Amino acid sequence: MNGDAPRLSWSSCCPVSATRNGAARWCADRVALCLALLFALAAGVAGGQEGRAYFELNTGFRTGDFGTPTRSDLLYLAPTFGYAAPRYDYSVTVPYLTLTSRTASGSTTQSGIGDTVARGGLELIAGTNWSLYGALSVKLPTADETRGLGTGETDVGAFATFSRDFDSVRLSLLGGTIQTGDPPGYTLPDLWLYGIGLASWAGATRLYGSIEGRTASVPGAPNPLEVYVGAMHPLSTRQWLTGTAFAGLNDSGPRYGASVGFVHWF
Numbered sequence: 001m002n003g004d005a006p007r008l009s010w011s012s013c014c015p016v017s018a019t020r021n022g023a024a025r026w027c028a029d030r031v032a033l034c035l036a037l038l039f040a041l042a043a044g045v046a047g048g049q050e051g052r053a054y055f056e057l058n059t060g061f062r063t064g065d066f067g068t069p070t071r072s073d074l075l076y077l078a079p080t081f082g083y084a085a086p087r088y089d090y091s092v093t094v095p096y097l098t099l100t101s102r103t104a105s106g107s108t109t110q111s112g113i114g115d116t117v118a119r120g121g122l123e124l125i126a127g128t129n130w131s132l133y134g135a136l137s138v139k140l141p142t143a144d145e146t147r148g149l150g151t152g153e154t155d156v157g158a159f160a161t162f163s164r165d166f167d168s169v170r171l172s173l174l175g176g177t178i179q180t181g182d183p184p185g186y187t188l189p190d191l192w193l194y195g196i197g198l199a200s201w202a203g204a205t206r207l208y209g210s211i212e213g214r215t216a217s218v219p220g221a222p223n224p225l226e227v228y229v230g231a232m233h234p235l236s237t238r239q240w241l242t243g244t245a246f247a248g249l250n251d252s253g254p255r256y257g258a259s260v261g262f263v264h265w266f
Helices: 026-037
Strands: 052-064 071-084 088-093 096-103 106-113 116-126 130-140 155-166 169-179 191-202 205-214 225-234 239-248 256-265
Touching: 052 239, 116 155, 169 205
Parallel strands: none
Antiparallel strands: 052 071, 052 256, 071 088, 071 096, 088 116, 096 106, 116 130, 130 155, 155 169, 169 191, 191 205, 205 225, 225 239, 239 256
C-alpha cells in the first residue's frame, strides 16, 4: 500500500443504525463503498504526509423484509464530516432516514434524524504490499425509537480489515462485531460481520465488488448475505463521485438497494 495513503476500510466508515426489526440497520450499504476508499479516497491526500478533512454526502435506499413479516423500505441521506491521515482517520455521520413499513393490513411511514455514528480507525501494522487496519465505531441514540428509526440504545463496534495488493488488484478480508444495546422489553443479539472484496482501477475509475455477511438480527433467521458492486470516479483531485448497488442472497437481509455519493476534500 502506498505509504502516503490513509488506511480507510469498510469497517472504519460503516455507520450502525438499527430498529427492532433490523430494517434501518443500513451499515451494510457502506461496506462495498469503503473497500474502494482504501484506494480512491487516498488520492485526496496522496503526495504528502499531512492529513486532510473531507465532507461526504451519501444517499440511497434498501428494501426487504429482513427476516420478518414486515416489508421495510428505507431511504437515507447521510452527511459525513471526517479527517484522513496516512495512518489514521475519524469521522462523524448524522443520517436522515425515511422508513416505510408495509404489512398485510397497511403501511406506515416515519422520517427523522437517525442515530449518530462516531468512528475512528488506525493502521495497526503494514508491510510492503499488505496492511492490517483496525477501527472502533459508536452509535449514539439520536434517532426517535418511538417512530421506529432507532433502538434508543448505544451500540459499539470493533472491526478489522486485512488487505493484500496483487499488482493492480487489492484483496480485502473483512471481520468485525457489533455489541448492540437492548431497548426495554427487547433483547437484540450482538452481530458478527465478515466478507471478502476485490478492488481495481479502470483508468481513473475505481471498481470494486464484495460478498458480505453477518449474523442474523432476528432469532431463527438465516444469516444475511449480500453481493455488492460499485465504482468511484474523480471529478478533480478534490472531488469524487461514488455509486454502489447490491442484492441480497437470501430472505434474511435486504432484497436489493443502491446508493450514490459525493466526496469533497478540503
